Amino acid sequence: MSTAASSPRGELARGGALSFAGSAVSAVMGLVLIVILGRLLGDAGSGIVLQAVGIFTIALGVARFGMDSAAIWILPRQLEDQRQLLRPTGAFLLIMSAVVGLVCSAVLFVGILIAEAQSPGDDVAAALRTIVWFLPVASVMLTALSATRALGKVDAYVLVGNVALPTLRPIAIAVAVGLGAGAVAASFAWALPLLPAAVAAVAVMLVQLRRQGRTSEPGFLRSDVPKRTLQYALPRVVSSALEQLLIWLAVIIVGAIAGPAAAGVYGSASRFVAAGMIVDTALRVVVSPMFSRMLHRKDTGELESVYRTATVWLVLFSTPVYILLAVFAPVALSLLGESFADGQSVLIVMSVGSIVTFLAGNIHSVLLMSGRSGLAALNKAVAVAVNVGLIYLLVPLWGITGAAVAWAVACALDAVLASLQVRFVLGLRVSPLAGIYPLIVAIVTIGVPAAAFRLLFGATWLGLIATVVVGAALFLAWCRFDRRRLHLDQLRLPGAR
Template structure:
């Protein structure tokens, strides 16, 4: 087996583990959205998602960029044989994060009432205050959990990240929410059920990271000496994580800002509808998330060794897999959004048009694959920061202009345009600055057939039979069968033999 084949096989194995975890996370995230929507209704669900949005923004802020930096630095140190520097890097990663996240949690608790006045309409400010104070203590652990899990990825364990972040935490949330509501514990329990698994995840991630560190230190590796003027591992870590920390905050702001602004500018009711519809869009990113988990350490190691041709090949093949797995999801959501949203109960059908707008935008984003990961693993966190600033300006300006007039449809247009700006900027930089090309070859075959089976067929079925349950079921049956057959026929173009080999090896 050649070096390129080994790298693809490793990506396939890691991607399969990540994909399995991402599927569970997507399914359980979907289940949680249904539970929240049905138990709380549109208005209180809007308050819930607004609080979740604020929590995620603060958690990302207090990570200080150390999560992505730890993936890159750990993979680089292992590739260069400098494992003796891992412990100092971990110390310098965790201490600042904990020093920031603790006070942030205390501030969230103390400022719960004024924040509730800003984020919720008068009828729901009391429940918003309760939700904020229930989530606050877990903010102190959320950032440290993310950093610890990033460290396990950098040290080669995709499984730990998948089990803790994509299986345990998402699975516990809807199960705990349903259990508590069955005993009549009230709406506050739903927020507590969402928060509690964060603390459990921190404990498991910390133990796993320590075990992986000890194992990495015992591995015999040839050490690559420092070049003259090359910064130390700790210095390089924070030179990278500083811009990345700001960019990550902007990134999470872009994801959740629409929900916050709809809640503040329109109503909690509309915020609940928009948050529910937009969560479907994040569900479709499970394929790119699985690929990112596997590909990031490999791209970092390849670029550290200046093996650009292999990095380009790995990036291209992984992008073909991403398109093959994600485009059908977004095309189906665009065609049958009205039916899909009926699963959340009455009052959510108004999210169909925003869902369709976001789904179409995501087709372009997925066609660029893990372009953001490649940019970061190439050490260009400052470029990523510039892109995020441009994207944030786009979302703020368009949201302020469009939401007052068009409501959640305007919010969807703003978010869709923002994702396109961010993706195109990163793709141009990867091509012109890092010198990695992504031609149409790896993704043309799955893209064209996805458009036929899930796009054209979906439009035809929707036009002829409407968006009902029977039409949707028949459409999925025919589209999945036809698409699966065409992918099988073109499996050589997609390097599917590597994926199949990984599946067989994991099954033996």
């Protein structure tokens, strides 16, 4: 392998390993959060918190005004040939995030007051009212964290966004509920750690900008950077809000149709699936700035190579998690309590849907880093429309399982649309075929033992543990002896040379 070819893969491997560790911590703490909510507040209380968090997160998609995505797109390009613009661009990104976040908080607060006037005693509205003013804080934090990784500081992004914040949240909620608080106060406890996280993220970003060693040039506002940034960011406002709608809308609609208990069951089951996204999150953190630099240089050959490698790793390391979640869904949900048993079908459907969607790799990152944020927003609009239509069609027929089917179909459609656009609009050679072989590896080494031990021991902890032990041994052995075909030579697996 040539040096030119191996260097980006090496960068992907090094950054991906660190990002994966942080994403793993985030996933574990996300599960801890769900278990704490389920055990301390029950399905109804969990439903209230999750609906409030869902509405907050959807609003945050608008509040950050696309500045987080714009940072990942424009800052790596400025590192190449416009370093004098880094400082004013960073300040512009933060200010826009703060101002729009504050405006969104005010608008949402008025909406909450209207909702409470029409429906007094609504616990979801009360919970949302306690956290609404954290929107600008969260917006600034996300933009600052995105800027840190765009400037090459993946460790800061990981430590603040993937370790500190997810760890503080379950601790804060446990303390609040332990002191006798209910779902409303638990929602406030969920939002409170955003304050120190935002301070840390902004501090790291400012230090990074100062270390670039170049003072800014006057006349930034007269340059084309603010205009280009806003042109890129505005479609991302729509797209980001729609992304969160795709994740959280079902929780809110299920709560409206079937009540907070059903929302709690569905939301908790779907959080297990979200926790399994650790590999996707880890790779996206690293590849997005790389894609932006490569597209800026018009180095499409290298981009396609990195994309294929990332796709192989995404499918290879994500699929085992979802196989275990699907086959041993009752075991996973038993952590939350007996009232969450109805979420088994949700976990199975969403796990299978995730595996299928991963075959597209980090296709959304390629599309976004090309500057085609408008196409990404259009894709999300189509996916959300399909999701909403299927939810209202299927939930009355199949309950929360129908909502899971709607989500899986919408996610697959979003990935297909992005893949077609990258192939035919951008002219890049991308294909889901890269993920077929690692999918086979995961099915043979993890899926077959999982099915066998499920039949032998049933849906028990013994069956799950046996699957993990045997499956892991088979999986690691296959990866070791076929590491070149799986692009694992850069990871230096044990025994590899």
